Amino acid sequence: MADRKPTIIDVARAAGASIKTVSRVMNNERYVSAETRERVQRVMAELQFQPNKSAQSLKGDKSYLIAHVYGDPGGPYTGQIQMGLLTRFRDQGYHLLIEEIDYRGDDVEDRVSKLVNQLNLDAVVLTAPVTDNDTVISVIERANIPYVRVTPQHERDGGSSVRIDERAAANDLTMHLLAFGHRRIGFIKGPEHHAGTRLRYSGYCDALREYGLEPDPEIIEQGGFTYRSALPCTRRLLSLAEPPTAIVASNDEMAAAVLSVAHDRGLSLPGDLSVVGFDDIELAEMVWPPLTTVKQPIQELADAAAEILVNILTRKKQPGEPAPQAHRVLPHHVVIRRSTAPPARR
Amino acid sequence: MADRKPTIIDVARAAGASIKTVSRVMNNERYVSAETRERVQRVMAELQFQPNKSAQSLKGDKSYLIAHVYGDPGGPYTGQIQMGLLTRFRDQGYHLLIEEIDYRGDDVEDRVSKLVNQLNLDAVVLTAPVTDNDTVISVIERANIPYVRVTPQHERDGGSSVRIDERAAANDLTMHLLAFGHRRIGFIKGPEHHAGTRLRYSGYCDALREYGLEPDPEIIEQGGFTYRSALPCTRRLLSLAEPPTAIVASNDEMAAAVLSVAHDRGLSLPGDLSVVGFDDIELAEMVWPPLTTVKQPIQELADAAAEILVNILTRKKQPGEPAPQAHRVLPHHVVIRRSTAPPARR
DNA sequence: TGAAAACCTGACATCGTTATCTGATGCTTG
DNA sequence: CAAGCATCAGATAACGATGTCAGGTTTTCA
Incomplete structure (x- = not known):
C-alpha cells in the first residue's frame, strides 16, 4: 500500500x-x-488527513496566503511587525508570505502583480516605505483584494490603515525638550519619500511655534533613517559656532548616531546634549544613555492590521460589493529615559 | 466581455x-x-497572462513556496537572513513564507506538519533555535522535502547546513583579549537549548587553556541571549571582590547590556573593562564604544542556504532517490572595534 | 392530514494547469 | 521507395478540493 498523503x-x-x-x-x-x-471526523483524525491548500485555492477563491510587502532592508521594525501578524494569522489558518520590493526599481509593478495574481493572495499588509507607493497600491486595488497600510502618510480611499498620530507624537517629544528649557533644538529629518518624514518634521515645527520660536534652517539636517546617514549630520550640527543643546532625530537609529558622535567628542550626556529618537525600537534601550523616544506600539499596530484583515476575510464576500475598509489611530506615548535633561548653564 | 484573469x-x-x-x-x-x-509568447505578453500557481502546484509537485522556520521573537538576525533568502529566491520564482514556531509548545508537530503538507512546500530553511529541533526536522524529513539548517550545533544526515566554525570564532575572540594581556576574563553564556551556546563556550575554554588558564566558574554566568538577561549577570560580575578585566558575551545584545551596566557604574571603557560580543549585528556598531565582535556573515550564510536549495530544486527529482545534501562552512573573522584594549594597571 | 419547507446526501462538473498518449508531418536511410 | 525516426501538435485525463443540482427523508404547520 502506497504511503502517499490521504x-x-x-x-x-x-x-x-x-x-x-x-x-x-x-x-x-x-x-x-x-x-x-462525528464518524467523518474520527476517520479524518485517524488518517491524519490534511486538506490540500492548492486544490482549495484553485477551486475556491481563498489561498490562505497573506503577503507582507515592504521596502528597503527592512530593519528591526519589519521583523516585529511580522511577528505580530504571524501570531494573529496563525490561529485563523492563514500563512504569511514576505516580499521585499525595491520601490525604486522599474519592475515593481511586475513583481507585485506576479505576487498577487499568480498566488491568489487573500490580502496584503504594507509597511514603510511602500505604504504610500501608488504603483504598488494600484496593482493591489486592481486585483480587488483587501489591504492594510501600516503607518501611512496619507489616508486614501479603497484600503484600510493603522497608525499613530506621528505629528502629535513629534510635537509631544519636542515639547518635552522645550519644557526642560531647551531653546536651540536641532532636527534630523528622514528621507523624502518615506512616510512619516514630513509629519514628524511638522510636529517639531508646531511645537517650536507654540513657544514662539521659528525653525532655524541652520540646525535642520537631512538624514536617511539609517545610523550612518546621521553621522555627518551630527558632526556638522555639533561643529557650529552655536551648536544646539538638544537634537531631535527622526528615528532611533539616527539618534544612536548622534550619541556616538557626541561620545566621540567627549561630551557629557545628557548634560551637554539632550537627544531624542522616534519609534522605540529595541536599540533605544540598549545604547548609552538610553533614549527618550516615542513608542511605536508595533505589536498593537500589527495586531490591529491583522484583526482588520481577518474581519474582512471571514466576512462573506459579496460579488459586487467593494472591499470594506477601516482606519484606526492608536494612542502613542513618549518614553522618557536618560538621554534628556535640562540644558547645562553656560 | 468579462474582465477576469486570462x-x-x-x-x-x-x-x-x-x-x-x-x-x-x-x-x-x-x-x-x-x-x-514566438507567436504564443507574443499573445501571452499581450494578454498579460500569468500562470496560476495553485493549478501548477495541484498538478505538479512544485508549490514555489519555501518556508523559513524559526523560533523565539526572531530578532535582527532573523530579518537579515530573510533578506538574503529573498533576494536569491526572487529571481528563481520562489516565494518565501515565514513561520515562527514555539519550540516549547506541544503543537509543534501539528504546526509544522500543516505547513509542510497542506501547502506542499518545496523546501524549508531552519534557523536558531529550531535548527536542532528533532521534532521539527523529523516532520520535514518524513515529508521528504529538502531543507537547510543555518548555523546548526550538530551536523546530521538527511539535510544540508551552512555555518561558521563558532568554536574557532569564540577561540579567536578570547585570544584577542588574552593577547592584550587580560587574564581574568568573564563569560556570559547563551541559553541551554540554543545552537551555538555550547560551541562558543568551549571555544572560550580552549583559548584559556592555551594560555595555561582554567575557566573559573565564579566569573561564568548564564544568560539568555537577550539584553535584559545579561544585566543581572553583569552586575554580579562587576560586584565581585576581584572583578574580571574583560567580559566575553555570547552575543552582541548581551554585550550591549554589559556596556550599559559599566556606564552606569561610571567605569571608563574600554580602559576599566574590555567587552566583546558575537554576531556583529547592526547594534554592535551603534553602541558606545562600538563592539569588538565576530562577524556572522549573515548575508553569505543566507546566500549559501538559498543557493543549496535552488540547486537541489532545479535538479530533476528522481522518484526513488533521497534528497541530496550539502554542508558548507564559511570563513569568519573578528571585527576589532573600540570596546577592547589592554587592561589598565592596578 | 396533506403540502410545503427544511434537512440530509451524493453524482458530477469544475477550477487552471501538466502529463500521457495518439496522430500527423517531414526527413533520413538502407 | 518503404520503413524508421525524430519532430511537432492536440485531445483528453488527471491533480484534490468545492459548487451545483437533484433526489430522498423528515419536520413543520395550516
Missing part, C-alpha cells in the same frame, strides 16, 4: 460517505447529521 | 494553438517550432 477521497471511502459530505464536515457547513459528522 | 485556454485560443502547446512554451519544453513559440 485525500478527501480516501476519507470518504473509509467513512462510507461521499466526498461532498466530507467537504461539508471540513468546512463546518450545515446539512450533515451529528452522527455522520 | 487562463492558458484564452492564450491557446488567441494564438490558434492547443493548451498543451502553450504549456510547452511556458516551461521551455522541446517540440515546439520556433515560429509557434
Whole structure:
C-alpha cells in the first residue's frame, strides 16, 4: 500500500460517505447529521488527513496566503511587525508570505502583480516605505483584494490603515525638550519619500511655534533613517559656532548616531546634549544613555492590521460589493529615559 | 466581455494553438517550432497572462513556496537572513513564507506538519533555535522535502547546513583579549537549548587553556541571549571582590547590556573593562564604544542556504532517490572595534 | 392530514494547469 | 521507395478540493 498523503477521497471511502459530505464536515457547513459528522471526523483524525491548500485555492477563491510587502532592508521594525501578524494569522489558518520590493526599481509593478495574481493572495499588509507607493497600491486595488497600510502618510480611499498620530507624537517629544528649557533644538529629518518624514518634521515645527520660536534652517539636517546617514549630520550640527543643546532625530537609529558622535567628542550626556529618537525600537534601550523616544506600539499596530484583515476575510464576500475598509489611530506615548535633561548653564 | 484573469485556454485560443502547446512554451519544453513559440509568447505578453500557481502546484509537485522556520521573537538576525533568502529566491520564482514556531509548545508537530503538507512546500530553511529541533526536522524529513539548517550545533544526515566554525570564532575572540594581556576574563553564556551556546563556550575554554588558564566558574554566568538577561549577570560580575578585566558575551545584545551596566557604574571603557560580543549585528556598531565582535556573515550564510536549495530544486527529482545534501562552512573573522584594549594597571 | 419547507446526501462538473498518449508531418536511410 | 525516426501538435485525463443540482427523508404547520 502506497504511503502517499490521504485525500478527501480516501476519507470518504473509509467513512462510507461521499466526498461532498466530507467537504461539508471540513468546512463546518450545515446539512450533515451529528452522527455522520462525528464518524467523518474520527476517520479524518485517524488518517491524519490534511486538506490540500492548492486544490482549495484553485477551486475556491481563498489561498490562505497573506503577503507582507515592504521596502528597503527592512530593519528591526519589519521583523516585529511580522511577528505580530504571524501570531494573529496563525490561529485563523492563514500563512504569511514576505516580499521585499525595491520601490525604486522599474519592475515593481511586475513583481507585485506576479505576487498577487499568480498566488491568489487573500490580502496584503504594507509597511514603510511602500505604504504610500501608488504603483504598488494600484496593482493591489486592481486585483480587488483587501489591504492594510501600516503607518501611512496619507489616508486614501479603497484600503484600510493603522497608525499613530506621528505629528502629535513629534510635537509631544519636542515639547518635552522645550519644557526642560531647551531653546536651540536641532532636527534630523528622514528621507523624502518615506512616510512619516514630513509629519514628524511638522510636529517639531508646531511645537517650536507654540513657544514662539521659528525653525532655524541652520540646525535642520537631512538624514536617511539609517545610523550612518546621521553621522555627518551630527558632526556638522555639533561643529557650529552655536551648536544646539538638544537634537531631535527622526528615528532611533539616527539618534544612536548622534550619541556616538557626541561620545566621540567627549561630551557629557545628557548634560551637554539632550537627544531624542522616534519609534522605540529595541536599540533605544540598549545604547548609552538610553533614549527618550516615542513608542511605536508595533505589536498593537500589527495586531490591529491583522484583526482588520481577518474581519474582512471571514466576512462573506459579496460579488459586487467593494472591499470594506477601516482606519484606526492608536494612542502613542513618549518614553522618557536618560538621554534628556535640562540644558547645562553656560 | 468579462474582465477576469486570462487562463492558458484564452492564450491557446488567441494564438490558434492547443493548451498543451502553450504549456510547452511556458516551461521551455522541446517540440515546439520556433515560429509557434514566438507567436504564443507574443499573445501571452499581450494578454498579460500569468500562470496560476495553485493549478501548477495541484498538478505538479512544485508549490514555489519555501518556508523559513524559526523560533523565539526572531530578532535582527532573523530579518537579515530573510533578506538574503529573498533576494536569491526572487529571481528563481520562489516565494518565501515565514513561520515562527514555539519550540516549547506541544503543537509543534501539528504546526509544522500543516505547513509542510497542506501547502506542499518545496523546501524549508531552519534557523536558531529550531535548527536542532528533532521534532521539527523529523516532520520535514518524513515529508521528504529538502531543507537547510543555518548555523546548526550538530551536523546530521538527511539535510544540508551552512555555518561558521563558532568554536574557532569564540577561540579567536578570547585570544584577542588574552593577547592584550587580560587574564581574568568573564563569560556570559547563551541559553541551554540554543545552537551555538555550547560551541562558543568551549571555544572560550580552549583559548584559556592555551594560555595555561582554567575557566573559573565564579566569573561564568548564564544568560539568555537577550539584553535584559545579561544585566543581572553583569552586575554580579562587576560586584565581585576581584572583578574580571574583560567580559566575553555570547552575543552582541548581551554585550550591549554589559556596556550599559559599566556606564552606569561610571567605569571608563574600554580602559576599566574590555567587552566583546558575537554576531556583529547592526547594534554592535551603534553602541558606545562600538563592539569588538565576530562577524556572522549573515548575508553569505543566507546566500549559501538559498543557493543549496535552488540547486537541489532545479535538479530533476528522481522518484526513488533521497534528497541530496550539502554542508558548507564559511570563513569568519573578528571585527576589532573600540570596546577592547589592554587592561589598565592596578 | 396533506403540502410545503427544511434537512440530509451524493453524482458530477469544475477550477487552471501538466502529463500521457495518439496522430500527423517531414526527413533520413538502407 | 518503404520503413524508421525524430519532430511537432492536440485531445483528453488527471491533480484534490468545492459548487451545483437533484433526489430522498423528515419536520413543520395550516
